[in-house]
Amino acid sequence: MIENIDLSMVNWARATFALTAMYHWIFVPLTLGLAFLCAFFETIYVKTRNPEWKHLTKFWMTLFGINFAIGVATGIILEFEFGTNWSNYSWMVGDIFGAPLAIEGIFAFFLEATFFAVMFFGWDRVSTRMHLFSTWMVAVGSNLSALWILVANGWMQNPVGMVFNPDSARFEMENLWAVISSPVAIGHFVHATSSGFLLASLFVVGISSWYLLRGKHKKFALRSITVACVFGLLSSVFVAFSGDEHAFITAKTQPMKLAAMEGMYKGSSGAGLVALGMANPLKQPGDDQDPFIFKIEIPKILSLLATRDFNGFVPGIDDLLYGNAAQGIMGVDAKIERGDQAVAALTAYKEARKANNEAQASAALETFNQHRDYLGYGHLLSVEHAVPPVGLTFYAFRVMVGLGTFFILLFALYLFLLHRGTLERNYPLLILGVLGLFLGYVAQQAGWIVTEVGRQPWAIQDMLPVTVARSNLDTGTVMTTFFLFLALFTVLLIAELKIMARQIGIGPGGE
Amino acid sequence: MFGSLELSTLQQLWWLIVSVVAALFIFLTFVQGGQTLLLTLPESEDEKSLIVNSLGRKWELTFTTLVLFGGAFFASFPLFYATSFGGAYWVWIAILFTFIIQAVSYEFRTKPGNFLGQKTFERFLFINGSVGILLIGTAVGTFFTGSAFTLNDYNLVQWGHPLRGLEAAFSLFNLSLGMFLVFLARTLGALYLSNNLDEPGLVQRLKNASGNNFVCALPFLLYVLVRLVTMDGYAINPTDGSIFIETNKYLHNLIEMPLTLILLLTGLVLVITGVMLNYFSESVRGIWPAGLGTVLTVLAIFFLAGYNNTAFYPSHLDLNSSITIYNGSSSHYTLTMMSYVALMIPFVLAYIVWVWRQMDSKKLSLIEVVSDKKSY
Numbered sequence: 001m002i003e004n005i006d007l008s009m010v011n012w013a014r015a016t017f018a019l020t021a022m023y024h025w026i027f028v029p030l031t032l033g034l035a036f037l038c039a040f041f042e043t044i045y046v047k048t049r050n051p052e053w054k055h056l057t058k059f060w061m062t063l064f065g066i067n068f069a070i071g072v073a074t075g076i077i078l079e080f081e082f083g084t085n086w087s088n089y090s091w092m093v094g095d096i097f098g099a100p101l102a103i104e105g106i107f108a109f110f111l112e113a114t115f116f117a118v119m120f121f122g123w124d125r126v127s128t129r130m131h132l133f134s135t136w137m138v139a140v141g142s143n144l145s146a147l148w149i150l151v152a153n154g155w156m157q158n159p160v161g162m163v164f165n166p167d168s169a170r171f172e173m174e175n176l177w178a179v180i181s182s183p184v185a186i187g188h189f190v191h192a193t194s195s196g197f198l199l200a201s202l203f204v205v206g207i208s209s210w211y212l213l214r215g216k217h218k219k220f221a222l223r224s225i226t227v228a229c230v231f232g233l234l235s236s237v238f239v240a241f242s243g244d245e246h247a248f249i250t251a252k253t254q255p256m257k258l259a260a261m262e263g264m265y266k267g268s269s270g271a272g273l274v275a276l277g278m279a280n281p282l283k284q285p286g287d288d289q290d291p292f293i294f295k296i297e298i299p300k301i302l303s304l305l306a307t308r309d310f311n312g313f314v315p316g317i318d319d320l321l322y323g324n325a326a327q328g329i330m331g332v333d334a335k336i337e338r339g340d341q342a343v344a345a346l347t348a349y350k351e352a353r354k355a356n357n358e359a360q361a362s363a364a365l366e367t368f369n370q371h372r373d374y375l376g377y378g379h380l381l382s383v384e385h386a387v388p389p390v391g392l393t394f395y396a397f398r399v400m401v402g403l404g405t406f407f408i409l410l411f412a413l414y415l416f417l418l419h420r421g422t423l424e425r426n427y428p429l430l431i432l433g434v435l436g437l438f439l440g441y442v443a444q445q446a447g448w449i450v451t452e453v454g455r456q457p458w459a460i461q462d463m464l465p466v467t468v469a470r471s472n473l474d475t476g477t478v479m480t481t482f483f484l485f486l487a488l489f490t491v492l493l494i495a496e497l498k499i500m501a502r503q504i505g506i507g508p509g510g511e
Numbered sequence: 512m513f514g515s516l517e518l519s520t521l522q523q524l525w526w527l528i529v530s531v532v533a534a535l536f537i538f539l540t541f542v543q544g545g546q547t548l549l550l551t552l553p554e555s556e557d558e559k560s561l562i563v564n565s566l567g568r569k570w571e572l573t574f575t576t577l578v579l580f581g582g583a584f585f586a587s588f589p590l591f592y593a594t595s596f597g598g599a600y601w602v603w604i605a606i607l608f609t610f611i612i613q614a615v616s617y618e619f620r621t622k623p624g625n626f627l628g629q630k631t632f633e634r635f636l637f638i639n640g641s642v643g644i645l646l647i648g649t650a651v652g653t654f655f656t657g658s659a660f661t662l663n664d665y666n667l668v669q670w671g672h673p674l675r676g677l678e679a680a681f682s683l684f685n686l687s688l689g690m691f692l693v694f695l696a697r698t699l700g701a702l703y704l705s706n707n708l709d710e711p712g713l714v715q716r717l718k719n720a721s722g723n724n725f726v727c728a729l730p731f732l733l734y735v736l737v738r739l740v741t742m743d744g745y746a747i748n749p750t751d752g753s754i755f756i757e758t759n760k761y762l763h764n765l766i767e768m769p770l771t772l773i774l775l776l777t778g779l780v781l782v783i784t785g786v787m788l789n790y791f792s793e794s795v796r797g798i799w800p801a802g803l804g805t806v807l808t809v810l811a812i813f814f815l816a817g818y819n820n821t822a823f824y825p826s827h828l829d830l831n832s833s834i835t836i837y838n839g840s841s842s843h844y845t846l847t848m849m850s851y852v853a854l855m856i857p858f859v860l861a862y863i864v865w866v867w868r869q870m871d872s873k874k875l876s877l878i879e880v881v882s883d884k885k886s887y
Contacts, residue, residue, distance in 0.1 A: 087597020
């Protein structure tokens with residue numbers, strides 16, 4: 001099926017996608033949350049008719065607009081990159097994956113695009129209520145857009161509702177509802193969007209805290225902080241709960257990812273959670289080295305989180321690679337054997353069909369059907385190929401969880417001091433609030449590293465490795481594109497940051 | 512409702528839907544056309560701002576329609592999506608680049624702290640409106656002239672030309688189609704702006720520009736039309752699905768699908784009517800007949816490419832690798848589900864029209880642009 005796999009090309013294609021996704025994810029979460037915050041601010045204005053709230057709304061909308069434009073610019077690349085750099089993927093799963101993308105366009109993008117113009121330029125052209133409605137529609141539209149793309153991503157992590165068609169040599173959808181309602185897809189959506197709300201709250205709190213530290217726009221800043229902190233606290237608590245549920249589902253659907261997140265090689269019952277640790281970079285699957293140079297572990301908690309049972313068994317990387325008969329786990333080595341048979345049977349089936357030999361085709365199809373669930377494993381290069389980069393996944397997960405916990409405390413403390421009326425004099429906390437903005441971005445990127453690096457080498461979990469999903473391009477072509485994107489996105493990011501910084505410097509008084 | 516339809520009926524329905532989205536996109540390229548007018552038409556910075564702010568209220572609709580066009584193709588004809596994007600790699604990457612730089616240009620152009628300078632973003636807008644549309648035109652031209660690719664037994668693409676899609680620009684037909692679209696977009700841009708702006712001197716120049724640009728578009732249009740009715744085409748043998756070259760295929764399509772011929776002729780007449788209305792009379796409402804005409808013309812072009820047993824993405828390297836609406840589509844189930852989703856499109860169009868009317872009920876004036884701090 002795939003005769004010559006150019007790994008360097010695949011790796012450049014992965015790097016290009018990672019680059020695009022990471023740049024895109026700088027801007028998107030802020031859009032998701034700030035759209036709702038703008039809607040909250042404007043709702044207060046419409047309720048109170050106090051022009052200061054209108055003034056406040058317009059300021060945050062200006063920053064929203066600057067961020068939104070570059071999010072759109074990086075977003076279009078992601079959609080089309082599936083075709084340009086991952087064309088085999090596009091054909092092999094386009095029957096399923098294309099649907100959420102098209103639905104996203106119809107249901108979400110037009111909502112955003114249509115009402116965006118009203119939100120920005122309609123203050124004097126439409127009624128107050130129509131304007132408010134438009135702002136809400138932009139918020140709903142951007143989050144609906146997140147729903148559909150995360151449904152698509154969730155399906156990649158946990159492919160459901162489809163079957164492989166040997167005649168067309170592709171996966172075909174059997175149940176759209178199963179794709180949409182997959183717990184992984186829903187988990188992705190609620191966790192990612194609520195983290196966007198959290199980031200936007202940090203953004204508003206951070207900038208407002210900076211104004212308070214400078215002794216500027218005090219009333220404006222305190223009002224912004226009040227709304228953003230309530231939204232931020234609720235969101236950050238929800239992020240924690242949805243993250244826990246997401247990890248529980250990951251344990252069932254992507255056990256290798258969970259093992260990498262925990263740097264866990266030998267599975268155990270009553271497994272402990274590594275709260276803090278340094279992974280051993282020399283550790284390899286199957287060897288006897290200690291996976292950690294040091295670690296602080298909370299006993300039994302990993303089992304509880306992964307199985308909802310203090311004594312539940314959590315498989316490690318070695319169990320998943322080489323099998324664990326006692327726990328009924330088939331190893332990757334055995335899956336590769338079956339996958340090889342599936343690939344060979346599929347080839348034989350196609351040859352027999354070409355030669356109009358129906359008897360041979362029927363026999364090959366029967367063999368294929370016996371092993372079809374392992375088809376993807378037939379394309380793995382080795383047993384160890386099934387292991388994602390453990391160190392990166394392990395550290396990224398800890399950064400994400402650690403910062404997520406910190407944000408809950410931060411918002412709670414802000415609200416407490418706001419209530420006591422001493423926030424504006426608490427300089428250390430205000431500095432922490434400004435710092436929290438940058439940490440919010442770190443947490444966002446760490447979260448996506450866990451999600452995307454942790455599921456390697458699969459483009460579609462267990463079904464299609466990235467080595468098969470790629471386009472038929474040479475390394476130089478993909479490498480050139482990588483550097484073109486890197487240069488362009490970096491220039492645009494610098495432009496965005498400078499413009500954003502100037503607008504913040506001008507402040508709401510500039511409105 | 513849709514589930515009981517034959518697969519071939521669903522495939523034809525989805526070609527219709529893709530064609531409608533493509534047609535709406537080409538109409539909305541009045542934004543790109545307007546962007547290219549920026550360099551020559553305005554006589555002052557204020558006039559330039561007026562044009563940018565008028566187009567800036569609509570650019571997202573064009574952008575989104577392009578994204579939907581990609582999504583609709585991905586969902587309904589994934590083999591085309593995989594083959595064209597993965598094969599004609601450089602032409603699509605170049606098109607995408609022009610749209611990336613467009614997306615930030617409106618917002619960043621005059622914002623304080625813009626270290627790239629206003630001119631840079633205006634050049635970005637020009638590149639998007641000229642190079643971007645030209646390349647889209649040449650890519651669509653390959654629906655008729657074919658591309659150099661082969662598909663293996665697993666439908667995985669191998670491209671046969673080192674320029675990976677950019678070679679399409681060396682075909683006179685493709686290039687002419689691209690140039691026609693560029694001048695059509697400029698014509699539509701001038702028509703749209705003359706209807707949307709409240710600045711008499713500028714509006715008069717826009718009215719003249721619509722006529723002049725349409726005159727520039729005519730030679731390319733005529734060449735494309737003449738070649739279309741005289742060129743050989745890629746036909747499907749309905750008995751076994753094989754592809755063969757049919758002499759005057761697209762002329763036969765026009766004759767055998769009279770509705771397409773009517774759409775094409777009506778569309779062209781409406782475009783000409785819109786231009787003449789603006790050029791020879793006091794009216795500034797030529798954008799509406801010209802816009803409708805554009806939609807009908809593009810529909811006819813897409814119908815010619817995909818219906819009546821025609822391969823819409825032919826391979827001149829290996830005829831039987833050519834993609835048709837029958838061999839390149841999604842499954843019956845997916846097309847059925849997506850057809851239910853597509854029932855929402857009229858609703859989406861309705862609210863776009865409603866909002867458009869609300870926002871454009873009053874013409875955009877210089878006073879409004881200058882007084883609004885959020886102006887681009």
